[in-house]
Amino acid sequence: EAQVTQNPRYLITVTGKKLTVTCSQNMNHEYMSWYRQDPGLGLRQIYYSMNVEVTDKGDVPEGYKVSRKEKRNFPLILESPSPNQTSLYFCASSRALSDTQYFGPGTRLTVL
Amino acid sequence: GENVEQHPSTLSVQEGDSAVIKCTYSDSASNYFPWYKQELGKRPQLIIDIRSNVGEKKDQRIAVTLNKTAKHFSLHITETQPEDSAVYFCAAKDAGGTSYGKLTFGQGTILTVHP
Numbered sequence: 668e669a670q671v672t673q674n675p676r677y678l679i680t681v682t683g684k685k686l687t688v689t690c691s692q693n694m695n696h697e698y699m700s701w702y703r704q705d706p707g708l709g710l711r712q713i714y715y716s717m718n719v720e721v722t723d724k725g726d727v728p729e730g731y732k733v734s735r736k737e738k739r740n741f742p743l744i745l746e747s748p749s750p751n752q753t754s755l756y757f758c759a760s761s762r763a764l765s766d767t768q769y770f771g772p773g774t775r776l777t778v779l
Numbered sequence: 780g781e782n783v784e785q786h787p788s789t790l791s792v793q794e795g796d797s798a799v800i801k802c803t804y805s806d807s808a809s810n811y812f813p814w815y816k817q818e819l820g821k822r823p824q825l826i827i828d829i830r831s832n833v834g835e836k837k838d839q840r841i842a843v844t845l846n847k848t849a850k851h852f853s854l855h856i857t858e859t860q861p862e863d864s865a866v867y868f869c870a871a872k873d874a875g876g877t878s879y880g881k882l883t884f885g886q887g888t889i890l891t892v893h894p
Contacts, residue, residue, distance in 0.1 A: 708886060709885055710884040712882055725882075726883065764880055765830065765872055767825045767828070
């Protein structure tokens with residue numbers, strides 16, 4: 668089944684404790700992206716990747732890191748999480764830049 | 780960078796009525812405009828998209844129109860049904876420069892269709 672998976676789905680952590688949210692797709696998509704969703708602000712792009720080893724900043728990259736060592740995986744790293752990073756996070760992938768993006772199920776992160 | 784404004788933030792209609800959601804964008808170089816639907820507690824899903832070389836696109840009850848001169852695009856849903864109730868997001872993709880590949884979303888419209 669073609670899908671985008673994220674783990675964990677829910678996470679409660681404390682300020683400063685490094686964490687990684689994994690994202691994996693099995694559709695051989697070149698383009699992958701991370702978004703955060705906050706009430707009233709819509710979806711804001713954090714980072715995106717157009718191919719292996721190619722990553723670029725979105726609109727809200729501060730406090731986040733990403734890597735794209737393999738085509739299928741695009742982990743989101745929070746080196747030192749802060750409460751303002753409490754949010755719902757979505758990973759997405761698409762075959763090409765201007766193509767249907769398929770979203771993962773979301774990760775709800777709470778930073779205390 | 781690109782800025783996308785979406786209106787209205789909430790929209791309430793009776794079943795069978797039409798619904799229209801409008802978005803404006805700032806970067807005239809943007810060339811791809813998707814619309815996503817997000818039901819409560821679920822992930823966003825693409826419902827329709829349009830590229831800058833096309834003025835209108837239809838898919839059954841859903842249509843999107845694009846006015847490049849005015850830099851706005853709209854989602855039209857006809858004969859609305861209760862299952863159309865959801866949050867709808869528009870987006871615009873940057874076409875060049877250092878922002879190539881960025882996708883900027885509007886703030887979302889909560890559509891409620893009353894039976």
